[in-house]
Amino acid sequence: MNTSAIITMVLTQVIVICFTVYFFFKVMNTPNKDEGDFPPGP
Amino acid sequence: MSTKSESWGSRVGLILAMAGNAVGLGNFLRFPVQAVQNGGGAFIIPYLVCFLLMGIPLLLIEWSMGRFGGRSGNHSTPYILDTMAKGRLWKYIGVFGIFTNIAVAAYYCYIESWTMSYVFHSIFGTFDGKSQGEVASFFNDYVDVGISTTGIPYEAVIFYVICLALNTWILSRGLAGVEKVAKIGMPLLILFGAFLAVKGLTLGTAGATPEHPTASAWDGLNFLWTPQFDSLSNPKVWLAAAGQIFFTLSVGMGTIHCYAAYVRSNDDIALNGVSAGFMNEFVEVVLGSLVVIPIAAGYLGIAWVQENASFGMAFQTMPYLFQQWGSVLAVLAGVFWFGLLFFAGITSSLAMGTPWMGFMRDEFKWDNRKGALSFGLIVLVLGLPTVFFYNYGVFDEYDYWAGTVSLVVFALLETIVFAWIFGATRGWEEINMGADIKLPGILKYIIKWVTPLLLLFVFVGSVITPKGNEWAMQFASLGSGNGWELDNSSLIKQLANASIKDEIASVQNPATLPALQQEAEALRNSIETSTDPKAVARFQVQYEKKLGRIKQVSDPGYLEILNKKLFYIPLARMLLLSLFVALSFLVYRAYNIRVKEGRNTP
Numbered sequence: 001m002n003t004s005a006i007i008t009m010v011l012t013q014v015i016v017i018c019f020t021v022y023f024f025f026k027v028m029n030t031p032n033k034d035e036g037d038f039p040p041g042p
Numbered sequence: 043m044s045t046k047s048e049s050w051g052s053r054v055g056l057i058l059a060m061a062g063n064a065v066g067l068g069n070f071l072r073f074p075v076q077a078v079q080n081g082g083g084a085f086i087i088p089y090l091v092c093f094l095l096m097g098i099p100l101l102l103i104e105w106s107m108g109r110f111g112g113r114s115g116n117h118s119t120p121y122i123l124d125t126m127a128k129g130r131l132w133k134y135i136g137v138f139g140i141f142t143n144i145a146v147a148a149y150y151c152y153i154e155s156w157t158m159s160y161v162f163h164s165i166f167g168t169f170d171g172k173s174q175g176e177v178a179s180f181f182n183d184y185v186d187v188g189i190s191t192t193g194i195p196y197e198a199v200i201f202y203v204i205c206l207a208l209n210t211w212i213l214s215r216g217l218a219g220v221e222k223v224a225k226i227g228m229p230l231l232i233l234f235g236a237f238l239a240v241k242g243l244t245l246g247t248a249g250a251t252p253e254h255p256t257a258s259a260w261d262g263l264n265f266l267w268t269p270q271f272d273s274l275s276n277p278k279v280w281l282a283a284a285g286q287i288f289f290t291l292s293v294g295m296g297t298i299h300c301y302a303a304y305v306r307s308n309d310d311i312a313l314n315g316v317s318a319g320f321m322n323e324f325v326e327v328v329l330g331s332l333v334v335i336p337i338a339a340g341y342l343g344i345a346w347v348q349e350n351a352s353f354g355m356a357f358q359t360m361p362y363l364f365q366q367w368g369s370v371l372a373v374l375a376g377v378f379w380f381g382l383l384f385f386a387g388i389t390s391s392l393a394m395g396t397p398w399m400g401f402m403r404d405e406f407k408w409d410n411r412k413g414a415l416s417f418g419l420i421v422l423v424l425g426l427p428t429v430f431f432y433n434y435g436v437f438d439e440y441d442y443w444a445g446t447v448s449l450v451v452f453a454l455l456e457t458i459v460f461a462w463i464f465g466a467t468r469g470w471e472e473i474n475m476g477a478d479i480k481l482p483g484i485l486k487y488i489i490k491w492v493t494p495l496l497l498l499f500v501f502v503g504s505v506i507t508p509k510g511n512e513w514a515m516q517f518a519s520l521g522s523g524n525g526w527e528l529d530n531s532s533l534i535k536q537l538a539n540a541s542i543k544d545e546i547a548s549v550q551n552p553a554t555l556p557a558l559q560q561e562a563e564a565l566r567n568s569i570e571t572s573t574d575p576k577a578v579a580r581f582q583v584q585y586e587k588k589l590g591r592i593k594q595v596s597d598p599g600y601l602e603i604l605n606k607k608l609f610y611i612p613l614a615r616m617l618l619l620s621l622f623v624a625l626s627f628l629v630y631r632a633y634n635i636r637v638k639e640g641r642n643t644p
Binding site: 001005006009016023024026027032033 | 083314
């Protein structure tokens, strides 16, 4: 592979993986809310 | 879809179901092809920009519209839009959110059934010892339902019915069934995809043969990832990137609204939406880019990929390539590849059933069993023409109008409702209610201004696509008073069946065949005289393609197929239109019931 292709591929994939893992772990580690904390809506 | 109190069993289940809804066959087949056709590595720049400016905002809009609707007992788009916009017309615009799902499911379940059948054939060694041409012919015979590939009569129809029955059965079990499939299917999909991606990444030049001496997986990766920055100034590339983001996230369909309608009223949607969106990007950008293109280039050479990269590669080429890995790995790779496509498919097709079921539950008190069964029957009636008349353009017609145009139209209209009628400020508050992450405030303005403009750009771009997708040339032509020449892929020309009519004219033109033969001869000479092995490989692929075209044009049956297309395509459009009208009538009936019962409606 040429250098520019390697850099583009690695950079893109690392960014996507980091964001995916970060958001997924945040979902896993955020406690559930209790019902009734918010208005029921219209 | 079920009782008012029904909701998702767990947050992870919801995110996996949402991600499963978005992850589809396009992640592995459409994305890499779009990238190689639009500037390789540079494509990723407009792609990610569109993800941030159009993908994320649309996800947030649809999640919040869904949760908003769910609070007042609406689980499908007609009455979600009706509640948000307070106008008599909007509920009929919301019909798109049910129509698209039924129409897409009709042909999508057919593709899903291919993957199911190919898992079966991979296990039973159907492709053992078959040449590349024989594997491709197997697929062509398979979709030509009259020809039996394995002695099972009407095999394609049988697998289609089995696939639809499986979808119906899972849907009849309600959200719990959908969630369970997502929890099993998504991890397996990632596992299978990771295995194949590692093979794609490590294949290198090991697949080169005397027949394809220049074959190299590195060439495939170079081709896919080398940035060609000059392509960034081409509107065609931006349109392709916006289109890809659009289709990959399953926005504009009504499924996200429906899933989000079962979220509890105080639950987060901001973090959930972003997380599901990024999970889809992971499957597409990380796994999708490392399978088809590098493996195909590794065995057949980059010239072959450049000429033949298409959706059909999954079924016409991949089984042959897996045979090169030895008998055990070939079975494993076949099961993994078609298994991952099956899971990608079923998690999406299940999502397509939920808006109909939600609507019938909300308005006509149908339970899950009745809702799922009716969905299965409607899809069967609408889908059988795609199975029996696949070669006559019915399948492609459904895909174009329901799977492409409707999505853009509905996404544009729902964004207008959300940002301009419901109001950007109210909408922003709705998105942030109960949010577990702090979203940047600029997103509010992006939702109000940038996203609708981008969607308008995509829509107008598809209506007036310039000839050859050459925007600069057509703008220059317009400026010099020579008008704007439309491409056959533009919506206007599609409506007029221009590409089929042009093809008929070309086949009937007596000068076409001699011209093709002359071109083939020139390519043969180039093969004989060229000394560069890569150039020889390229000429060889082009020569074979030209021979295929000559065979096609010389076949009298081809002209017959083209003429039949002119009959079946309008028929397909009539079927789609009938479905839309029937659904609109149901919405009208529901409106009358609501008025009689004094339920909230303008």
